[in-house]
Amino acid sequence: MANKLIREIGLPKSIANIFAARNIVTAKDALSLTEFELMELLDVGWAEVTSAVAHISAIVCPPYQSALSLMEQRVQNEHLAGHLPTRLKGLDEALCGGIPFGVLTELVGPAGIGKTQFCLKLSLLASLPSSYGGLDGHVIYIDVESKFSSRRLIEIGAKSFPEIFLTKGMAQKMSGRILVWRPASLSEFTERLQQIKVSLHRNEVKLLVIDSMAALVSGEYEQGIPRQHPLGWHVSFIKSLAEFSRIPIVVTNQVRSQSRDEACQFSFQVQRWKETKEDQARYGSHLVAALGVHWAHAVTIRLVLEAKSGQRFLKVSKSPISPPLAFPFDITASGMSLLSDDGIDLTGPDINAIRSQGHSDIINFTGESLQ
Numbered sequence: 001m002a003n004k005l006i007r008e009i010g011l012p013k014s015i016a017n018i019f020a021a022r023n024i025v026t027a028k029d030a031l032s033l034t035e036f037e038l039m040e041l042l043d044v045g046w047a048e049v050t051s052a053v054a055h056i057s058a059i060v061c062p063p064y065q066s067a068l069s070l071m072e073q074r075v076q077n078e079h080l081a082g083h084l085p086t087r088l089k090g091l092d093e094a095l096c097g098g099i100p101f102g103v104l105t106e107l108v109g110p111a112g113i114g115k116t117q118f119c120l121k122l123s124l125l126a127s128l129p130s131s132y133g134g135l136d137g138h139v140i141y142i143d144v145e146s147k148f149s150s151r152r153l154i155e156i157g158a159k160s161f162p163e164i165f166l167t168k169g170m171a172q173k174m175s176g177r178i179l180v181w182r183p184a185s186l187s188e189f190t191e192r193l194q195q196i197k198v199s200l201h202r203n204e205v206k207l208l209v210i211d212s213m214a215a216l217v218s219g220e221y222e223q224g225i226p227r228q229h230p231l232g233w234h235v236s237f238i239k240s241l242a243e244f245s246r247i248p249i250v251v252t253n254q255v256r257s258q259s260r261d262e263a264c265q266f267s268f269q270v271q272r273w274k275e276t277k278e279d280q281a282r283y284g285s286h287l288v289a290a291l292g293v294h295w296a297h298a299v300t301i302r303l304v305l306e307a308k309s310g311q312r313f314l315k316v317s318k319s320p321i322s323p324p325l326a327f328p329f330d331i332t333a334s335g336m337s338l339l340s341d342d343g344i345d346l347t348g349p350d351i352n353a354i355r356s357q358g359h360s361d362i363i364n365f366t367g368e369s370l371q
């Protein structure tokens with residue numbers, strides 16, 4: 001605004017020419033001087049100077065906006081704040097439409113519980129034509145652990161959307177929209193992330209998946225909690241990327257055992273540690289998300305995938321719009337499916353607990369491994 005050119009802001013030509021002749025080009029140049037200085041410099045009267053300054057100020061100052069007009073703008077922009085439906089009815093209802101645009105959604109859970117399966121399905125849904133309820137866009141899938149399986153992707157597509165995937169050429173078209181990138185190191189990831197805004201725009205990307213964020217720093221936590229968060233910069237950058245690009249960003253996070261040091265760094269926390277141990281005994285969980293508190297604050301939605309008594313559960317553990325809920329689920333050839341769309345209410349430590357009870361019985365998929 002301050003750099004607006006004086007010749008373009010509708011001053012009477014006679015006075016605009018005098019400003020130009022004295023090399024006062026922008027609104028900022030003019031408003032940096034007092035009226036008296038302007039009178040002296042331009043060699044014009046008080047009335048002309050004050051009227052010109054008032055005109056320049058009125059043009060460059062952002063106008064007041066009423067609360068009503070701000071609300072109207074918000075309603076108008078609501079289409080930008082959309083959702084990617086997961087097609088898991090209970091979850092979509094809880095999240096008021098699905099995975100929201102413009103924020104980070106995290107999937108956390110033990111190995112083999114189904115995080116990648118969920119990400120594959122979301123990628124397909126984002127690439128699907130809008131006539132089929134998709135976002136009709138590209139997906140950038142950052143496959144940190146080389147777990148992405150194109151055969152499994154096509155299998156989920158063919159079983160979930162046979163009308164599209166069994167049409168000639170469509171499987172190629174859909175999978176061609178999913179751009180997979182495997183960073184070799186954290187530094188390569190960091191470098192590429194800095195340029196990703198351009199890729200998101202150029203490729204009309206409608207979903208960004210990072211599977212998994214924790215794997216980028218695997219080993220960092222083995223010696224206890226690091227002093228500085230190794231992904232501190234990335235957390236802020238990815239969050240701002242979601243806000244800037246208005247697309248859903250889904251990241252996976254792994255689990256690790258909670259250490260005693262972590263639960264009671266100070267003497268007053270010893271009681272808390274005892275309670276934690278009791279909760280762990282009661283809830284059968286000693287697992288926490290691999291990336292710590294700093295990361296947890298950055299995510300808007302946390303979905304915990306866990307195993308309890310040999311059954312998989314998907315929990316909405318953090319959401320600004322949904323109460324904490326749990327849905328039993330299964331993984332079939334068509335991907336994840338909820339066994340019930342009625343969420344079970346969660347309270348207390350149950351909300352954040354990450355269990356892996358009877359986990360080994362359910363992750364052992366005996367079918368052909370798809371790469």
Ligand SMILES: Nc1ncnc2c1ncn2[C@@H]1O[C@H](COP(=O)(O)OP(=O)(O)OP(=O)(O)O)[C@@H](O)[C@H]1O
Nearest residue numbers: 111112113114115116117331332333362363364365
């Ligand atoms: N075709 C299929 N049919 C049924 N279940 C399958 C099929 N393919 C994979 N699974 C299930 O998905 C599980 C693997 O899930 P996934 O790879 O998403 O785990 P993850 O949570 O991403 O694990 P990690 O943290 O190790 O990456 C398998 O253990 C199996 O139970």
